[in-house]
Amino acid sequence: MGAKRYLCAVEPGYADGLSSASTRSLELQGGPLDVRGVRAFERRAGWQDAVALRRWDDAAKVPGLEVPGFTHYRALLEGCLAKSRGSSGSPILSRSRGLARVP
Numbered sequence: 001m002g003a004k005r006y007l008c009a010v011e012p013g014y015a016d017g018l019s020s021a022s023t024r025s026l027e028l029q030g031g032p033l034d035v036r037g038v039r040a041f042e043r044r045a046g047w048q049d050a051v052a053l054r055r056w057d058d059a060a061k062v063p064g065l066e067v068p069g070f071t072h073y074r075a076l077l078e079g080c081l082a083k084s085r086g087s088s089g090s091p092i093l094s095r096s097r098g099l100a101r102v103p
Helices: 002-010 020-028 035-043 047-059 070-083 092-097
Strands: none
Touching: 002 020, 002 035, 002 047, 035 047
């Protein structure tokens, strides 16, 4: 939410590319950030990552795009989980986000 509000404030034309649903949610979230809000957002740790994630999310919105099913990504996801294991042997993601292992 913050990244969308930020981009609408600092990037001319960004709001014009939002879907009607995203435009409505922007209104409910308080609209584009003001100057103070932009400065505060840029002081937050990870703000650039949040903006990058928002851009990736925007780029992924392709109506009608066919993508492979879950089984196509299973090995990749299991590899990511294996790399995220902490010293206790349980995945870091499951401890921090309440996510379970893929069955």
